Amino acid sequence: MEIKHVCILGAGTLGSRIGFQAALSGFWVKIYDIKEESFILSQKMISKIAKGLFAAETYSKDEIAAALNRLSYTLNDEEAVAEADIISESVTEDLALKQQVWARMAQIAPEKTIFTTNTSYLLPSSLAAFTGRPTRFCAFHFHDVFYSKIVDIMPHPETDAELIPILDDFGKRLKQVPVLVKKENHGYLFNAMLLSFLGAAGKLLVNEVATIEDIDKSWMVNFHAPMGPFAILDSIGLDTAWHVTHQLPDANSKAFAALLKTYVDAGKLGEKSGEGFYRY
Template identity: 40%
Template sequence: MNYKNITVAGSGVLGSQIAYQTAFKGFYVSVYDINDEALDRAKERITKLKLRYQEDLGATEEEVNAAFNRMSFNSDLAKTVAKADLVIEAIPEVVAIKTDFYKELGKVAPKQTIFATNSSTLLPSQFALATGRPEKFLALHFANEIWLNNTAEVMKHPGTDMEVFDEVITFAKAIGMVALPLQKEQPGYILNSLLVPFLEAAQILLLNGISDPETIDKTWMIATGAPKGPFAILDVVGITTAYNIASAKAQAGIQGFDKLANLLKTEYIDKGKIGNGVGEGFYKYPDPYYLDPEFLVG
């Protein structure tokens, strides 16, 4: 594995984290997004990440600044991937958007460039043909707060070259991850096969008026000793991601998810409540109520 130049396509919450973690571990990283406004937001996220790396990992100011200096930002896809050894895609969980992206990426990326999707719920085989290089394509999935929750699920599809699979496992280790190989395709990998049903169960309880987010979280935290409940986790994941997953299931005809998608859109997304990154989701930040010592009392 001799990767040096990495492109991260999509500079949202997790895309920004993947890009910064990769740069922190010594790689040169080009960040791509659709316009300069999105890239400016990414720079703001990464500026905050620098502080988290100092607080959580004990990184020095020199180290976090050096990582940032190994990054570049561009809204021109062809320029961004011109020298890429690996492109990690972290764009929205919408099949049409990803398909169009891979068709364009396949045209402009160097022939030797490996493509990896960070899709949370979609399978690499859904996009393999669109890439124009199915043997050089697979999934590489990270958990949120990548510098702390350092899992990297590496999942091949039936057409992935085994040498590429092994190279990406090596790369994942090189950026400080615990590489978790998946030998067969699985919607949601290991992590989201466990996490998504859990989060959906909580959202359905809310949708059906069974209880409110705070009570549902309190129940989970007290009963299991977990540091966060499902709605606190959703604020970290991002409510837009939850909405996209619900919308996809609604479009697939799965009962109830149309109402859930509508709830998330009208009561949260349309009101700017999309997660802790913007200061409010199900909770208000930076001091969410679930961290208050009184939250678990009574």
């Protein structure tokens, strides 16, 4: 099938980035969310990205303007999916909420529509039954989209094998590098490795071994990296990090999740809110 129309569920950090990249790649994009204020934040984020892409001479002003013309927002879920060839779901990393969203999509999405979830940690098999079309459902997980261009394709046991090359092609058209996760795995490939790294940093902080700044410096200087673990967490979103971390069974993860929760409760979600471990 030919993909022309893309529906993004969730106007947050990744949903907005995926939507903008899809529009830049020539697709018609509708971004759906339940809160109109999410659209304002999304537009600000996209404007900032667009300025960076233009400054880097990645896209011209005309190309960016054309992409923005192909991208629209809606609070109406039926309108969002009416023409969708594919749905990319990026709602909050909460199992019950995602199940609820997919049960709704099963009722209103056209039969042709491919369903994909951008979940960071949950397994697609935990959502598949709620989609009403498990064979046309797959995890299709993006990282940063513009700078970290890996997209994970992770089927569940019932995913139709013919869906894989379609998603592989779609990922390449979005200027990403697709990788296939042959077996369901929490955190895919990179996130599974990243979780161990961030968990080690969290353990150092919770046990008061060093400050946030010094833990980050240690990593950045030794690996010539632009960001340390806590700056990375800010870029991911501390709410997303908490949703993943608090589900882990070990004591160190639970302690770090409790610390993250104090930031989340204070509205300090990282870059997207202007403050997390650092100010932005």
